[in-house]
Each structure stands twice: as structure tokens, then as C-alpha cells.
Amino acid sequence: MNVVAPTWTAWLAEQAAARESSGLVRALAHRGPDDPTLDLAGNDYLGLARDPRVVAGAVEAAERWGGGAAASRLVTGTLDLHGDLERELADYLGQPAALVFSTGYHANLGVVSALADRDTLVVSDAHVHASLIDAVRLSRAQVAVVDHDDVDAVRRALASAGSRGCTRAMVLVESVYSVLGDAASLVELAAVCEEAGALLVVDEAHGLGVWGPGLVATAGLAGAPHVLVTATLSKSLGSQGGAVLGPQAVVDHLVNRARPFIFDTGLAPAATGAALAALRVLRSSPDLPLLVQARMRDLAAALGVEPSVGAVLSVPMPSPTIALAAQAAALDQGVRVGCFRPPSVPDGVSRLRVTVSAGLPDDAWTRAVDVLVAVVKEHAGSTP
Secondary structure (H helix, E strand, O other): OOOOOOOHHHHHHHHHHHHHHHOOOOOOOOOOOOOOOEEEOOOOOOOOOOOHHHHHHHHHHHHHHOOOOOOEOOOOOOOHHHHHHHHHHHHHHOOOEEEEEOOHHHHHHHHHHHHOOOOEEEEEEOOOOHHHHHHHHHHOOEEEEEOOOOHHHHHHHHHOOHHHOOOEEEEEEEOEOOOOOOEOOHHHHHHHHHHHOOEEEEEOOOOOEOOEOOHHHHOOOOOOOOEEEEEEOOOOOOOOOEEEEEOHHHHHHHHHHOHHHHOOEOOOHHHHHHHHHHHHHHHHOOHHHHHHHHHHHHHHHHHOOOOOOOOEEEEEOOOHHHHHHHHHHHHHOOEEEEEEOOOOOOOOOOEEEEEOOOOOOHHHHHHHHHHHHHHHHHHOOOOO
């Protein structure tokens, strides 16, 4: 009996219905430039995206260099501005060299796919970003996914590299995991990797800025030849883009082999100028990370949950539907928060996603906390 394949229209309708029945519908929400809502949903951890100094950096760069880099970095798209940003990023994070990509996603995609191949064993923490998961798939490396922050499991996986026929090994972790808000055991992981001759790749997307130069530097691992750092410029630095930081030899290899770098247009001048200005503000304002850390402790205490090491606090909700209802209730009172829902959460538990920001004035922050306490009290005990 021949079975006729469903048309694309029918398939898309089935997919939409499945999302609807599971409470997992996502949609774009537009906002204007003067939105009065208190934003605790974005990633502008230090409040620098609209800082006048950062905006001025973007404007100056656009006026000097134009609207775009106009070519890939290997053609004519490498601007002096890119070099300035790379040097200052490397200096701040204590790394020998840096390479700027157009997004943090591309930075993760580039470093893994260019360094790993079929002869490589990639040991990946179960909670890493989707960009790292996609990078491993693109690299076609052998992969061992280990339990979250299980150093012994990493050690065992690395010990199996030879029996798998692998000549090199790489371990993928995040310095701060965004959903659970915990920190990786970086010192222990670095020691295990050094012992095994493996490379440790640390995604500092949620660590840079919240912890100054990040947790790799805080742990005393900056500049270690077997530790690489990836970072995004779109969170604490309030701009756009990503970077890979580590030995010059690695940067040189990426320039020659990282397809997401080679075949992509260089980071736009405005974003580059904004990131550079934000980095300089961060370096001159060590109070900004301290404010984020203090607000995180206070908010977690008010909501009765464990504080995050980073700037994103997740508050468990009974179901995706209730999480959405709580999000809507907060928005009705002028506070925008996000949602963690499957498949974005590693443990399948839906949560409110609350971003702590140093950018809100004290009175606005106090009002936001009061709203969230009331909303969580009303919804956290609801029946799924």
C-alpha cells in the first residue's frame, strides 16, 4: 500500500497544533524605542546597551566606517576597529589573543568545528548552549555527553579517547549555566584536561561582565595554553557579536579554518564600536558587576529561591501554561520577564526567566521586585 507523504502545509499545521496543545507556542513581540515597561527579560546585564557612551561609540564608528564591514574579514572586511576590540578584549580577559565573530553563536560554531574532527573526542556537559551542540554536529567529531558538572565523568570520558580511536580531545562547558545559574568547576576541569592533554573550551557568555573579566580569569586560568574562552558581546557589553580568546596559534588556525568566520561578513562597525565603548566603561566601572551580584542575592531571597552565579534567575513554575500566565501577569503590571520552557530547559522544568540588571534605577528595581514577589506567590503553587 502506497502512503502519500503529507504536504508541507499539512505538516506545518500539525507542528503548530502540537505546540499549541503543549503550551509551547513562541511568537515575536515587537517593542518600541520608548517602551515604559521595566525590562527584566533581556540580556543587558550591566545596563550598557543605551548608555550614552556606548551609543556614542556606535554612532562614531558608523559615521567613520559606514553601515557595514562590506566584506568578509579575509577580504577587505577587517577594520582597524576590529583589531582595537580584539586587543582590548584579550587584555581585559588576560588572554594572549582574540578573534571577533559576528555573533556569539558563530564564535562557538567556529572554534569547535575548526578544531575538532573525526579523530577528536568531544566531551560535552549536558547543559551547554545549543550553539555548542550544533558545533559538535558540524565537526563530525565523536561525542560523549556527560552529566552536568560531573568532573569524574569528564575524567572517565577522556580516558576512553584512545579506545575510541581518537588522537585529540576537547571538553565543552559554560562558566555560568544560564538555566540553573550554577558555575562550572573550572579549576578541577582544567586540571583534568591538562592531565589528559585535552583542550577545555569555556563559554563565558553569562560570566563576562557579571564577574568582570569572567570566571576563567577569576579562577586564575586566564592564559593557560589548554583553556580557550568564547564570549558574546551581546549580553554584558550591550552590543552584538562574539569572540574566541586564547593562544595566538589557535586564533591563526581559526582565521584559516573556521568556516563561520571565513565566509561571514565582518562584524558591523556600529556593533564593534559599541562593544569597544562598553568594554571601556566596564573596565572603568568595577561597581557595575558588584551591583548585579548584590541585586541577584536580594531578588533570590525575596522570591525564596537559590541565587544564580550569573545575572539570570530562574523561578520554577508548575507547567509551561502557568509559566506563561505568570509572565503575562507581570507584564500587565509593567514588568517584562522571560520564560524557560521545554525544549530550552535541560531538566524539562518550566521557569520564569528573570534578568537582574544594573541599568534600572533603584526605585524602578524595587517596584519590579515587588511585582515579581506578588506574581510568583500567586502562580507558583497553582495546579498544572
